[in-house]
Amino acid sequence: MGHSEQAEEELPVADISTYCLITYGCQMNDADSEAIAGDLAARGWQRVESESDADLVLVNTCVVRRSAEQRALGRIWQLAAWKKKRPAMVIGVVGCMAQKEKEGLLERLPHVDLVVGPRDLPRLGEMVREIAQARRAFAHDSRVSGFSSPLENGVSNGRRAAVDSIDRPVHFAVEPQRDHPLKARVTIMHGCNNGCSYCIVPLTRGREWSRPAGEILAEVEKLAAGTWREVLLLGQNVNSYHDGQHDFADLLRRVAAVPGILRVRYVTSHPKDLSDRLIEVVAASSAVCENFHLPAQAGSDRVLARMNRGYGREDYLRRIEQIRRAIPQAAITTDLMVGFPGETDADFEDTLDLVRRVRWDSAFTFMYSPREGTPAAQWPDDVPAAVKRQRLQRLIELQERISAEINQSLIGTRQELLVEGPSRRSDRLLMGRTRGDKVVIFEGPPECVGQIVEVRITRAAAHTLFGERTRTYA
Ligand code: SAH
Ligand code: SF4
Numbered sequence: 001m002g003h004s005e006q007a008e009e010e011l012p013v014a015d016i017s018t019y020c021l022i023t024y025g026c027q028m029n030d031a032d033s034e035a036i037a038g039d040l041a042a043r044g045w046q047r048v049e050s051e052s053d054a055d056l057v058l059v060n061t062c063v064v065r066r067s068a069e070q071r072a073l074g075r076i077w078q079l080a081a082w083k084k085k086r087p088a089m090v091i092g093v094v095g096c097m098a099q100k101e102k103e104g105l106l107e108r109l110p111h112v113d114l115v116v117g118p119r120d121l122p123r124l125g126e127m128v129r130e131i132a133q134a135r136r137a138f139a140h141d142s143r144v145s146g147f148s149s150p151l152e153n154g155v156s157n158g159r160r161a162a163v164d165s166i167d168r169p170v171h172f173a174v175e176p177q178r179d180h181p182l183k184a185r186v187t188i189m190h191g192c193n194n195g196c197s198y199c200i201v202p203l204t205r206g207r208e209w210s211r212p213a214g215e216i217l218a219e220v221e222k223l224a225a226g227t228w229r230e231v232l233l234l235g236q237n238v239n240s241y242h243d244g245q246h247d248f249a250d251l252l253r254r255v256a257a258v259p260g261i262l263r264v265r266y267v268t269s270h271p272k273d274l275s276d277r278l279i280e281v282v283a284a285s286s287a288v289c290e291n292f293h294l295p296a297q298a299g300s301d302r303v304l305a306r307m308n309r310g311y312g313r314e315d316y317l318r319r320i321e322q323i324r325r326a327i328p329q330a331a332i333t334t335d336l337m338v339g340f341p342g343e344t345d346a347d348f349e350d351t352l353d354l355v356r357r358v359r360w361d362s363a364f365t366f367m368y369s370p371r372e373g374t375p376a377a378q379w380p381d382d383v384p385a386a387v388k389r390q391r392l393q394r395l396i397e398l399q400e401r402i403s404a405e406i407n408q409s410l411i412g413t414r415q416e417l418l419v420e421g422p423s424r425r426s427d428r429l430l431m432g433r434t435r436g437d438k439v440v441i442f443e444g445p446p447e448c449v450g451q452i453v454e455v456r457i458t459r460a461a462a463h464t465l466f467g468e469r470t471r472t473y474a
């Protein structure tokens with residue numbers, strides 16, 4: 001407290017200046033971590049890979065399923081050992097676990113200094129600055145008075161939580177530091193107003209708030225002026241985007257028209273809100289990829305109703321039919337869950353049946369996990385773990401077979417790729433993605449990277465396609 005500017009300049013100890021950022025969870029978290037990195041970079045922090053070299057360690061957490069929560073929590077506990085060795089280390093838990101547990105996390109995890117929810121992340125940089133300053137002051141004082149550990153001697157007073165902005169607009173003052181030189185994530189909305197009975201996300205990310213379209217477009221124009229060629233628009237339910245003037249179809253059309261942006265994708269679409277206008281925009285715009293991630297969750301009407309998804313299996317199938325009528329080559333992917341409370345064998349068979357009828361290109365598959373505070377958590381989690389595992393395995397086997405068949409059917413077709421870089425297996429080979437987001441390995445000169453090329457698919461493995469280049473576009 002209350003040390004003068006003068007005193008600060010005289011401090012002999014090194015500034016807290018390196019940070020390590022560990023990210024779990026969905027693409028929204030990836031985007032949030034890029035925003036955090038941008039903020040910290042602007043404040044002069046240097047990023048390091050390992051916490052062993054870091055003065056500040058941030059863990060961006062996910063709690064969507066128990067397994068995700070356990071993984072993040074395990075990692076946070078590991079940091080306690082570093083903190084013992086280096087008491088001045090600042091540890092922050094941010095993201096969905098921070099919002100779920102709030103201040104209680106500071107009590108339960110004595111080595112954690114900062115707890116910051118997703119909607120409070122724009123405040124993180126300032127909080128870090130304050131606590132770093134307190135640590136420096138402590139280091140100074142300890143030289144004077146011989147204190148040994150900041151935790152024992154009150155520097156931990158700087159410990160605090162920011163978890164109160166859950167429903168408010170989110171504005172970051174500086175640009176994100178992006179992971180990828182070609183593909184950029186752009187968050188278009190925060191929060192979720194749907195009450196899917198199993199889902200904790202509305203409790204961790206708050207009510208929906210859409211970023212103004214003008215702000216989003218300005219960001220995309222900057223990306224286009226830089227190295228970026230593909231934009232991924234992010235929201236828990238992009239179809240309910242509305243900034244007061246523009247809905248999602250408007251926004252998508254405007255983003256796709258930004259010169260220099262070759263491709264636009266978006267996740268996630270809620271099947272109940274997918275509009276005909278959106279399908280029209282996707283069909284009409286050459287930059288928007290014909291790629292729909294449309295989580296079905298289950299195939300049984302009874303289960304869907306208890307999940308409060310707002311559609312039945314026939315509604316879902318009609319949607320798929322509509323998409324395929326307008327855009328026959330559309331790649332459609334989904335999320336599916338097994339073992340929801342009360343899910344019978346017959347309900348599960350309905351899910352398998354839906355898989356056979358829709359033939360998704362791929363699916364993310366999960367075992368239901370009760371989440372405290374959600375309506376479903378009050379119902380008995382009555383599908384035994386062994387049954388959940390068995391159902392999951394059958395589901396995966398069926399979907400893998402269909403994905404492989406779809407990949408095989410692409411052999412001989414011509415596909416447009418955005419070339420992303422050398423392939424992981426060999427520097428001689430390049431990797432690109434089709435408009436349907438499938439990975440294709442092919443031979444080509446390094447100059448292709450960042451460009452659109454056409455390949456003919458020659459071979460298909462389980463999750464990878466192989467091709468020969470037929471032409472390169474300017
Ligand atoms: N907003 C997106 C997805 C959010 S979470 C959407 O509505 O589609 C990503 C996926 O995690 C969900 O689609 C669902 O399949 C799964 N999921 C969410 N809560 C879960 C839970 N309690 N147990 C198991 N899977 C869950
Ligand atoms: Fe969760 Fe449903 Fe919102 Fe998706 S739409 S984040 S599953 S509540």
Ligand code: F3S
Pocket residue numbers: 024025026027028029061062063064095096201204205
């Ligand atoms: Fe996880 Fe939060 Fe995303 S709970 S899935 S990181 S919205």
